[in-house]
Amino acid sequence: MFDELLRELRRLEGTHKVSVSIASDADGYLDRECPSEECQFEFKVHDDDWRDTVRDEEVFCPFCGHTAESGDWCTQEQAEHLKKAALEHVQQRIGRAMNRDAENWNRSQPSRSFISMTMSVNSRPQQILLPPAAADPMRLKITCPACACRYAVIGAAFFCPACGHNASDLMFSQAIAGIRNALDALPSVRAAIPDRDAADTTVRLIIENGLQNAVTAFQRYAEALYARFPSLSAPRRNAFQNLKEGSELWNGATGKPYSAYIDAAEQAALIRYFQQRHLLAHRQGLVDDDYVTRTGDTTYRPGQHLVVRESPVRECLSIVETLIAAMASDTMTP
Numbered sequence: 144m145f146d147e148l149l150r151e152l153r154r155l156e157g158t159h160k161v162s163v164s165i166a167s168d169a170d171g172y173l174d175r176e177c178p179s180e181e182c183q184f185e186f187k188v189h190d191d192d193w194r195d196t197v198r199d200e201e202v203f204c205p206f207c208g209h210t211a212e213s214g215d216w217c218t219q220e221q222a223e224h225l226k227k228a229a230l231e232h233v234q235q236r237i238g239r240a241m242n243r244d245a246e247n248w249n250r251s252q253p254s255r256s257f258i259s260m261t262m263s264v265n266s267r268p269q270q271i272l273l274p275p276a277a278a279d280p281m282r283l284k285i286t287c288p289a290c291a292c293r294y295a296v297i298g299a300a301f302f303c304p305a306c307g308h309n310a311s312d313l314m315f316s317q318a319i320a321g322i323r324n325a326l327d328a329l330p331s332v333r334a335a336i337p338d339r340d341a342a343d344t345t346v347r348l349i350i351e352n353g354l355q356n357a358v359t360a361f362q363r364y365a366e367a368l369y370a371r372f373p374s375l376s377a378p379r380r381n382a383f384q385n386l387k388e389g390s391e392l393w394n395g396a397t398g399k400p401y402s403a404y405i406d407a408a409e410q411a412a413l414i415r416y417f418q419q420r421h422l423l424a425h426r427q428g429l430v431d432d433d434y435v436t437r438t439g440d441t442t443y444r445p446g447q448h449l450v451v452r453e454s455p456v457r458e459c460l461s462i463v464e465t466l467i468a469a470m471a472s473d474t475m476t477p
């Protein structure tokens with residue numbers, strides 16, 4: 144009775160390719176999202192480069208370096224779009240089969256036991272929602288010096304999506320430029336979000352994100368510079384996230400602690416910023432006893448929430464730039 148339909152359903156079992164196009168933006172860039180659950184970094188890759196330069200087997204997340212096949216980088220919006228298009232395709236085929244049967248078939252829904260479609264859509268932990276008018280000016284466009292792939296990010300980027308290129312000096316300056324770009328765009332971000340509270344929250348997240356990325360950018364470059372001393376054993380993970388520990392390691396390598404490069408006021412400020420990053424990353428921004436003890440920052444009592452402003456983040460950027468440039472020049476001379 145349902146011969147045609149059953150035949151069609153049997154054909155639908157297994158894997159099917161349905162080609163659905165995903166639109167790129169006005170500049171020809173395609174939205175992508177890191178499939179790593181801890182990351183979910185959103186970025187863009189030029190449509191032509193995604194097709195011609197990026198390899199199917201391996202794509203790199205510009206932020207965390209996670210690698211996955213090229214099919215795994217859809218944004219949640221694109222995944223929804225693909226799911227809908229695939230369902231429509233299936234529904235059309237079933238619809239046609241049912242017409243061919245010309246029988247009394249409950250037309251409401253195809254039985255789910257026949258068609259299984261897997262589409263994992265992750266919940267997003269720390270999402271910054273931005274209207275395009277706010278996101279666009281924050282975006283930093285980058286061309287990889289190694290493979291010429293064009294990509295764009297908001298905030299910091301450390302890897303080329305196509306070839307994984309991560310020359311530490313370039314990635315550092317790129318990350319700092321990305322953070323400054325995002326801070327420069329704050330007025331337009333604010334203007335683009337009509338709801339005052341939502342605008343405040345977004346601006347706060349961007350600033351906090353900038354501080355965290357500034358420390359991460361410093362850490363990664365410092366690790367790379369330290370690795371230029373092959374006789375020294377590798378430091379513990381995240382040692383360069385800690386200023387005191389990093390300075391001791393660097394002193395061991397070069398005979399110079401950080402205090403040889405930056406003055407006391409700059410050191411005190413950096414200690415504060417690195418500790419603030421720690422609070423943002425691990426304590427949801429809540430000030431604890433350790434923070435007050437380590438920084439001597441008496442503007443906060445334990446239990447208060449950190450308030451990170453734009454100008455301190457800019458100060459942090461310029462101090463880490465000064466420090467790391469001096470450290471880098473000390474690795475150049477034989």
Ligand SMILES: [Zn+2]
Nearest residue numbers: 177182204207
């Ligand atoms: Zn990632």
Ligand SMILES: [Zn+2]
Nearest residue numbers: 287290303306
């Ligand atoms: Zn590249």
